[in-house]
Amino acid sequence: MKIIILGAGRIGESVAESLVSERNDITVIDTDAERLRQLEDRFDLRGVVGNGVEPLVLEEAGARDADLLVACAANDETNLVCCKVAHHLFQVPTRIARVRSPAIQSDANLLGRDGFAVDRVICPEDSLTRYILKLVDYPEALQVREFAGGRACLVSVRAVAGAPLVQHSIAELRECVPGTDMRIVAIYRRLTDEPDRFIVCEGHTRIEPGDEVFVLSAREDIPKVLHALHRHDETRRPVRRIMIAGGGRVGLRVARQLSGPDRDLLVKVIERRPDQCVALASGLPSDVLVLQGDATDEDLLAEESVEHIDLFLALTSDDEDNIMSCLLAKRMGARRVLALINRRSYAELMHGTQIDIALSPAQAVLGELLAYVRRGDVQAVHSLRRGVAEALEIVAHGDRKTSRVVGRPVGEIKLPREAHFGLIVRGLPDVEEGATLPEMAPEDVQVIVPHAETVVESNDHVIIFIPRKRLVRDVEKLFAVSATFF
Structure with missing residues (x-):
C-alpha cells in the first residue's frame, strides 16, 4: 500500500515506523528538513520537505497514486485542508486527519465529502482518555480493548497468587x-533482566503469578475474568481517589x-504553570481540586496524602517528569500509577x-489507523505489546465454495501457528466497512x-489474537473471498 503521512512529529514517526515494518511504501511530508533526514536514516521511507496543503508538495509525495493519506501535523487546520486538497485534486481514496477540536470532530457536515472530505478523525488525547476511563471502571486490568461495538472485550491482567485460576x-x-x-x-511471562517471554x-x-494474561470475553463477563486472575477474595476496591x-x-x-455527574470520584490536578492552573480552575467543575506545584515534589505529594490515592496519572508532556513522579508516588504508597511516555525506548525501560x-x-491511536491498512473487512484492530502483537476483528464473507473459513468448523481452519481464534460475535447487521454498528438488543x-x-x-x-505482526x-x-476457491 502506498501511504502519505503529513507531519514528522511523535505521532507521525510512530505511525511511519509501524507501517514501514509491514513493507508499505511510505512518504512523509514535513517542513523540517533535518527531522525528515533523521527519519530517512532510520527507516525505509522517503521524505518530502514542504507544506502539505500545497498541491505541488502533495504531487511530489505521490498523491496521484496514493492509497491512504494520514494527516497528523500539529495543527488541525493544516490536516483538514490537506485532506480536502488530496480528495479534490488527487482523489486519494482514504483520508485520515488528526483533529483535536471537539467542535470540529462532532460536525459530520464539516468533515463530510462536501466539507473537508475526512474519512476518519483520530485524536490521541481522546484515545488516551478512553483508555484511562476503562482503568477506572476495571481497576484490576492493565488494559481493556473493545470489539464489535463494545459487546466483546480483550482484557490484559497481571496474575496474582491466590486467584482462582493462578x-x-x-x-x-x-x-x-x-x-x-x-x-x-496469550501469556507474557516476566523474566529478570530480559524482555517478557511469550508463552x-x-x-x-500453567498460569504463574506475575504473568500478563490476555483474555477475550463478552463485556458482561469482565468482572469474572478479573476475579479469576487477580482477586482471591470477593471484595473489590473501586477507584475513588x-x-x-x-x-x-x-x-x-x-x-x-x-468529574462527570455519573462518577463519584475525588479528583486532584497538579499543574506547574500558574496561568494554566487558572484556566483549569475555571474550566473544570468546582469539585475538582487544582493545585499549583511540581508533581515530583515529595513534600507536595505528602501534603496531598498520595498514600491514599487509588490511581496516580502522570500526563505531562515531559517523559522524564512522568517517570519520576510515578516512581515517587508509588514509593510513597499510591496504589496504582500510570505514566504517559512518548519515547518508545523509555517505554521499554519501564x-x-x-x-x-x-x-x-x-x-493508543495506532490501531485506529491499522484498520484502514489491513486487507479484508476489518472492523477493529488493537496494537498490543508496543506494536509487537495485534488483536484483529475481521468479518467472514462468502460461502463454503468461495471462502476458506465460512461453513467450516474452527478445528479445520488453518490459522498460523501461535495465532488464536478468540471469539465469534454473531447476529450483527451487515454494515459498510468502517461504519458504526447500530444499537441492538443483547438477545x-x-x-x-x-x-x-x-x-x-x-x-x-x-x-483473532496475533502474537507477531508478520x-x-x-x-x-x-x-479473503475468492471466486475460484473450491
Missing part, C-alpha cells in the same frame, strides 16, 4: 471458574471526564519497574467462545 492450567479453567465463558489467548496457550499451559500530574490537553480531558502502566499516545447478538466443532458463518465477526498477512489471506 497456578492452574488452562485446561482446568472450567473447573476453577465455572459458568464463565472466556478464552485465554503459547495450550491446555497444559485520583491524582493527575499535568493539566495540559490530556490532563484536562481526563479530569473533565472523571519493564520490571514499579510503574504499573506505561502508555504511549501513538500506540439478538451472540458472543461465542469457539471450540473445534464451532462452524463459522457468513457475516460472523471473528476476533503473521497478519497470512490471516488476511485466510479470510
